[in-house]
Structure formats: structure tokens, C-alpha cells
Amino acid sequence: MIPYNPRVWLAYIFRFHRSDSFRALFPFLLMIAAYSGIIAYLEIEYFHLEENSHVKNLSVIHTTLGFVISLLLAYRINSAYDRWWEGRKTWGALVNNSRNLAIKLSVILKDEKDLVYFRKLIPSYASMLNKHLKDEETSMLLFDDVDLAINHHKHRPNQIAKMLFQKINDLYVSHKITGDQLIILNNEIQSFTDICGACERIKNTPIPYSYSTFIKKFIFLFVLTLPYAYVFKLGYYVIPVVSFIFYVLASIELISEEIEEPFGYDDNDLPTKKIAENIKKHIEELI
Template identity: 40%
Template structure:
């Protein structure tokens, strides 16, 4: 994720855009369109001396209004998905902290084994969820896992659910053993339930993309709009019209590709959510709250870029 301070340095922020993979795609596509339009203009006016059929510029205004409405809906839908993902991970942060705080208040200070178990499993749930949303859990990233646990985890198709279940089972066992009270269980249960709720909400975002027909229709509309632009701009502006076509295409395709980038917010693109960093924060917080020291594992390296 690109981390920056808004309204601090306009030119530096704009200059940083070229590092974005999406922006590189936009620029490459725009240059290809410019090259194609230059070739068309050269062949039509310079070689064959033809006269292009002219379309009145008012037509493009009407078509542009329709396209703008579609792009606004597309951008809003994509940003809603991005923001919903951020809200869910913010909810996960708060509930993991609260769960750790309640366990700290309920478990005896001398019961370091239970405290370490809870701290490791809360942290591992977040690590597993992060990788689950990215296509598969990497068992080597989990912390304080025995060889037997690693073999067991390798057999699970939904590891975040299994780890959350282990937390709940451990709490229930302590209630039956008298180490926790029924009141403790009532306080803790909503926060363990939230682990499932957050995982389900994130899976909903990941597995329910923008409808395919809508996505393809918008791409076809942008392509068709760009292809008819020469009939309105090249006869009047010549090679200057090529620049105008490139600028219009840059604006429309840029909005579409940026929406595509943020609609699935759990990946490693430069504008995706920093869930690796959030996971590291949760891990540090729960270990501190349960007073069992800090995990020794280093912070995972993500594709973050800071602009200051």
C-alpha cells in the first residue's frame, strides 16, 4: 500500500504515480492508442489523402455523459468494497485487543501456558486469515507452532476457522474446569464469534466480484468510444486531435483500471489494504496485553511504499 500524507507535496505525489503498476498499464495503453491514432491520421491525411466521415462533437458529449455515469457507479462500487474490507480488519483489530484484555483479566497471572496459547492462536488466526484471502495459508508464517500442529493445520481447508474453533474450545474447557466463570464465557464469546464474522465478510468481498457482464460492457463501451473519437477530432484538429484522444482515453481507462485494482483489496497491489501490517500490529498487541512478552518473529515484508 502507498502510505502518504495528503496535501503535503502535490508535485511529489504526482511524480510518484509512475511507480504504480496500474498507472504503468494506463500509460502503456494510452501510448498504444496514441501510436494507433497517429498511424491512422498519417495514412488517411498524409498518404491516401482521404476525408474521414465526420461525427458532430455533440454526439461525443452525449456518449461521454453516459460513460461518466457508468464509471461513477463502477468507482463507487469498487471503493465500497475496499472500504468495507478496511472496516472489517479494523473490527478485527478491536476485537482481538478486547479478547486479549478479557483473557488477561480472567486468567491467573501464573498461568503462562494458557496465556501463551491464547496469544499465539489469536495472532495465528490473523496470519492465517491474511494468507487465506491471498490464495493459501503459508504454514511457515505461523508463530509458535509445534510439528504436530503444523501437520494438523496442513490437513485443514479453512485454517482460520479451525484456529478460531481451537480458541473457543480452549475457553469452554477452562469454564468446565472452573478456571473461568460462566460470566467470563459470556464476555468472551461475542469476541470469538467476531473472528468468524470478519472472516466471512472478507470472503464475501473476495468471492463476489463486480458482475462479469457489467465489467465487460464497460470495457466495450470505453473501447468503442475511443474508436469513434477519430471521426470527431482528427478531421478538425489533425495531429493535435491525437493528443486529445490520448487524454480522453487516459481519463476513462484510468478510472476503470484503478477501480479494478481496489475492488479486491486483500492482495499485494500498491493500493491494496496493508493487512500484513495490521496482522503484525494485532500480534504485538495481544502479546503485550497478555503479558507474555513479544513474539520474536520479524515483521513481514509487504509491498508498501511511503511518500513524504
């Protein structure tokens, strides 16, 4: 995720980051500009359309459809941002739940060997969840001071959650924790699986294909018909005007595509790796 100061305007207005939509849309902007120039030349220099031509009335359609496309794009980017923000909330919950589990274990447990086990295992859940959501491959992992092995051919976060609960249950059987403490710790571990399920739901349930493709087609058809009517009012100035309209509309769709899947490698995706590293740092301070 790109850190920035929202109060600094000029620095970001004239700065084109590599993730900026202008860079991605630049080839399409050239195509739209060339297309608009051709339409303007044909209507002005070749066909010599008169002011009472019915082509001029196409602007009525654009006025009506402009309102519709604005509603569609507003819903599109709001839906994408909801997915991004829900992903951030789930990882925020993972941070808090990891801290709470570590705080309770640091008070309840007295055996240093048990504390070392959880010191290694609790941060491992966040690290594995990050890799799991990004589909990163990991080989068999062995942790120092802990008899632990993770098989990457199976669901890795579930393996760690099972080991956490297995260790908690062993502590109960060996009378190192009470039944009430078992229930309290179980709720913390259960929340890890709930968080994993919420992240998987976001990752595996994209915006419906038909809705996404319809918006793209709508934008292109809307923009491609703009020069026909507005040449009468703007002349060759229709080239930069239509290009700018396409830039605005297509940028909203492009931004929506980027943030609707917050667990990838795009510049504006969630910094899950950094969050996992912070969890590890905090757990090592607590236990």
C-alpha cells in the same frame, strides 16, 4: 498499501510509481496515438473531407455518450472503493476484537499456562486469515509452549476459532471462568468468524463479469471513434487529445480493478500482513 502525504502535490504529479496507471497503459497509449494519427492523415491528406461531411456530426454522439460513460465509471470506481473500504473496516474490527478479547482474558485468567495459550493463539488467527485470503500455502504448524497443530488442507481460520472456543469451554468446565464470563468471551470469538466471512464475501464475489467487460468495450469503442469527428476541429492535435482522453477513462477502470480485491499483493491493497503483525505486538503487550 503505499503510504503518502496527500498535501504534497508536486512530488506526486511528476512521480511515476511502478503501480501508476500510466506505466500499465503506456503500450495502449502508443497504439491509440498511432491509430489517431492514421485516421487524421487519411481524413486530411487522402480523403480531403469537406466541412459539411456527415462524419463531422459524430461529435454529437460523443457528447451524449460522454455523459453515460461518466456515470458508468463513477459507479464503477465507487463500487470498487466500497469493497476496499469494507475490507479495511473488517480488519479494523479484527484489531479491536483481538484487543478486547486479550484485555478480558488478562483480567479473568490467573494461570500463566492459560495466558500463554491465548498469547499465541489470538494473533495466530489474524496471521492465518491473512494467508487464507491470499491463498498462501502453509505446512503443518507447531507453536512453542502450546499443544497446537494447524492443517493447511482444511479451513485454517475456522480451526483456530474452534480451538479458541474449545479452550474457553474447557476453562468453564474446570470452573476457571463463570457462565457469564463464558458468554462474554464467546461473543468475542464469534466476531472473528463473522469477520472472516465478511472478508471471504468480498474476495469471492467480484464485480459481475458482464458489467466489467461492457465498460472496457465501451471505453475502447468510444475512444476509437473520437478521431473521426474531432480531426475537423483539431487536425493532427487529435493525436495527443484522444490519447489523453483514453488515459483518463482507462485509468479509472484500471484503478477500480486494483482496489476491488483488497486482499492481494498489489501496491494499493490492504496491508493485512502488517495489521496482523501489529495485532501480535498488541496481544503480547496485554497478556
